[in-house]
Amino acid sequence: MFNPNDFPKPGLIAVNGVTLEVFEAGNANGGKPIVLCHGWPEHAFSWRYQLAALANAGYHVIVPNQRGYGNSTRPAAVTAYDLDHLTGDLIALLDHYGYADATFIGHDWGAMVVWGLTLLHPTRVNKLINLSVPYMDRGTMPWLEFLEAILGSDSYFVHFNRQPGVADAIFAANTMQFLRNLYRKNVPPSEPQPGMALINLANAETPRGEPIMSDAELAIFVAAFEASGFSGGLNWYRNLDRNWQRLADVDPIIQQPALMIYGNHDSVQRSPNLPTFVPNVEVLDLDCGHWIQQEKPNETNQAILNWLKRHDSV
Template sequence: MSITTDFPKPTMVAVNGVELEVFEAGQENVGNPIVLCHGWPEHAFSWRYQIPVLAEAGYHVIVPNQRGYGNSSCPSEVSSYDIEHLSGDLIGLLDHYGYEDAIFVGHDWGAMVVWGLTLLHPDRVNKAINLSLPYQERGEKPWIEFMEEIFGEDFYFVHFNRQPGVADAILDKNTSRFLRNIFRKNVPPVPPQPGMMMINLAETETPLGEAIMSDGDLDVFISAYKASGFTGSINWYRNLDRNWHLLAGVNPVIQQPALMIYGNRDTAVAKSETLSTFVPNVDVINLDCGHWIQQEKPEEVNRVILKWLTKKVVI
């Protein structure tokens, strides 16, 4: 039987004023929750290789499509996607299942949410495991303003904010091509192209590198985005400066045990030089892969996570 057909069936869970499409496994392990948080442009299906392994290891695995994704609610207000709302959704999930806290795992934007959740609601996070995106220190300038100065107006984070709706329409028009072109590995290094990277990916006929998934698995992502469109998920980017302001008064140091997993070939995210300053109880693992870590190296990711969780069990 294929991974696709083995994937859990979803249920809709009302939390925090929205409905989330939630996939569960290991319900027999109630009392030992682990919540997996996808990135962009992803889907709960990004965790298809981790879900059965974690359930088999004794965890109650909870995997939401976060707001703006899949069949979950897509509010129209941009501010509905700030870190207070996104972390509030995860708190709502814990409350729904009756959990005081949980282990949270995030990849890419999901990692950003897990870091933010841990800052805003430290008593609800038992341990944090993040892939690709390390803790982002707040700095003296709002993030988009800083990125615009360093990378320019065509950098996709900046473009999403300064030209709202432009990229959304192009990605909606070229959903299959964009997703086919972005989910790649072993992409040869090429000089930066003029224009906005995500728009270029959506309009490029021939992708570089190798596909990270089968056509059948890719169809799960394509179908989801054809139904939802991209605006809800891109609105996460449009709250970075708002998040910077929201986190102004928060203690920036995370004390929970944390695991950071990098892909050594990840060109999307730089490794942090200050990670242990802000996350003093962090362990760092480097894997030989690109950005889509848990899909590129599923067995290694599963092994690393389970070994680390076993080591971090308090007797």
């Protein structure tokens, strides 16, 4: 397990009208920037096992708490969390350091942001690695309508949009219990229960499966969300259709070299047409669930470093 005292102290950087809490390691301004983008409900600390490994390999590792998270700015307006704002923060972060482009790695919602960043600002991304969440092609139906049609109204994607504020309050009232119950592995299968699964999880007094982190590691996440609440991160979900509209006239093909890492036991669906939209993608499977880089840190690091070594030499 990781000693939280080994994680670097953050700096606060003003970018794009907000202030981001940013953790760094490695050779600053050394010409090999790599930006790690967390998901929901995560924190820059979710990359704790990757930060030193990448820095030791010669990279300048930049790990922001993105807007809505940790001690970064949490705007009140839902529209402040759309793809333009989220990707604009990352572009402004590159500008702050004086980098023309960088390699980006995303997990969960961070992966969705990295896919979107590459579509909207292709010259600023030289290659990308995404974990868990594959490229989501735009299709003809707005994403929220599409997800409601296939997953139903109890899907958390739909619930967060149709019942704003409800999940926010329940997660905030049960922060420790929710995060403890969420960050698990080897959870035995069970019959689906009525209602929204994540709210049920927040209300469950007994966790299932095994913890993926120590109490000291979990305490970092709990303290962060007790301070910030959950609405900032949930507002990312509330821009699904706005993002869908934004991408209407954008070239949907990503040409950069890409690595997609799936967890074999992840509930997130794989993309059958990933190579159509990301023709230079390699796909790798790890024997884990959703929290890939935290569940299998050594295997994740090895996969990332091996892939980067091959593509950096091109």
